[in-house]
Amino acid sequence: MNVDSLDGRLLFAIPKKGRLYEKCLSILAGADIQFRRHARLDVCLVLNHPIALVFLPASDIPSFVGKGNVDLGITGHDVILESQMQEHVIEELRLGFGKCALQVQVPEAGSIKTVEDLAGKRVVTSFEVLSGEYFGKLDEKLQLSGEKRTNIEYVGGSVEAACALGLADGIVDLVESGDTMRAAGLHAIATVLESEAVLVKSRVPKHEAHAGLINRITNRIKGVVAANKYAICQYNVARDRLPAVIAITPGRRAPTISPLEEDGWVAVNSMVEKKKLAEIMDNLVEAGAEDILIFNLDNCRV
Ligand SMILES: Nc1ncnc2c1ncn2[C@@H]1O[C@H](COP(=O)(O)OP(=O)(O)OP(=O)(O)O)[C@@H](O)[C@H]1O
Numbered sequence: 001m002n003v004d005s006l007d008g009r010l011l012f013a014i015p016k017k018g019r020l021y022e023k024c025l026s027i028l029a030g031a032d033i034q035f036r037r038h039a040r041l042d043v044c045l046v047l048n049h050p051i052a053l054v055f056l057p058a059s060d061i062p063s064f065v066g067k068g069n070v071d072l073g074i075t076g077h078d079v080i081l082e083s084q085m086q087e088h089v090i091e092e093l094r095l096g097f098g099k100c101a102l103q104v105q106v107p108e109a110g111s112i113k114t115v116e117d118l119a120g121k122r123v124v125t126s127f128e129v130l131s132g133e134y135f136g137k138l139d140e141k142l143q144l145s146g147e148k149r150t151n152i153e154y155v156g157g158s159v160e161a162a163c164a165l166g167l168a169d170g171i172v173d174l175v176e177s178g179d180t181m182r183a184a185g186l187h188a189i190a191t192v193l194e195s196e197a198v199l200v201k202s203r204v205p206k207h208e209a210h211a212g213l214i215n216r217i218t219n220r221i222k223g224v225v226a227a228n229k230y231a232i233c234q235y236n237v238a239r240d241r242l243p244a245v246i247a248i249t250p251g252r253r254a255p256t257i258s259p260l261e262e263d264g265w266v267a268v269n270s271m272v273e274k275k276k277l278a279e280i281m282d283n284l285v286e287a288g289a290e291d292i293l294i295f296n297l298d299n300c301r302v
């Protein structure tokens with residue numbers, strides 16, 4: 001591809017692999033950003049917008065966006081803080097995936113039970129900035145100085161193996177299900193940070209002309225994220241039960257209520273959060289709702 005063909009295009013950075021990659025592809029599809037990625041090429045032109053996608057390691061995206069080399073990006077909140085780019089990027093939208101926590105972990109069977117026990121010992125991590133800040137404060141609180149301070153060592157991957165290999169007394173690593181941590185015989189004793197994937201834009205955009213397109217793409221992605229988060233709940237209920245059921249499904253603005261052919265009955269349509277669905281359905285049944293149906297959204301603008 002000719003580099004000139006990027007001229008005037010909005011550059012949008014997407015993680016090239018790893019945990020966020022697949023979800024990013026489905027966000028792009030939901031926002032109707034069409035592209036064909038040729039094997040091994042990390043830059044590709046979008047077919048139906050003046051945009052080029054740049055596939056980069058998730059951890060490099062904050063500084064590319066922060067320095068204005070690319071206009072928009074998707075990455076983890078954790079790596080924005082780790083690369084100290086929070087002052088240079090605007091976290092425009094939480095994306096509802098890539099949820100995980102950066103946690104301090106130690107061997108389950110060992111003698112270290114708290115972060116205070118671990119302070120002053122050896123900690124291995126891929127998040128040396130965040131871990132350094134965390135243990136720096138703890139060292140200060142415990143008045144550990146000089147040689148006595150916690151020794152933070154960087155490794156690029158397989159952090160969970162460090163304790164078993166005798167390299168560390170504890171680690172700081174991401175946890176989602178906890179499977180990796182448990183398989184390594186570790187358990188968490190503190191949380192440094194909660195994270196999820198975010199859409200970021202530069203605080204100092206390179207081309208003002210892109211502002212409109214950035215807004216349009218942001219709104220489309222907002223719609224896709226909302227469609228993943230909400231479902232439509234529809235049910236029938238006797239009119240005199242309406243106050244009770246509306247309290248359960250108030251909707252985002254208000255529920256839609258339509259008359260049924262049967263006297264004294266109405267149909268209710270309301271947006272509900274997917275993660276609360278089971279509880280909402282239980283409560284609706286108790287309040288007298290019948291024929292409860294749940295519909296997934298393909299897309300929406302709210
Ligand atoms: N287990 C997880 N569950 C959810 N999100 C995660 C998990 N691990 C990492 N993430 C998120 O995804 C981002 C990228 O992590 P990932 O491990 O996929 O990156 P990578 O190191 O670039 O990829 P790879 O591990 O394939 O080399 C992290 O910064 C974090 O925000």
Ligand SMILES: O=P(O)(O)OC[C@H]1O[C@H](OP(=O)(O)OP(=O)(O)O)[C@H](O)[C@@H]1O
Binds near residue numbers: 019159174178179
């Ligand atoms: O709590 P869990 O659900 O087990 O997830 C946690 C694991 O996920 C991440 O690594 P990933 O599997 O993405 O691979 P990596 O070690 O190559 O980064 C993270 O570094 C942990 O090792």
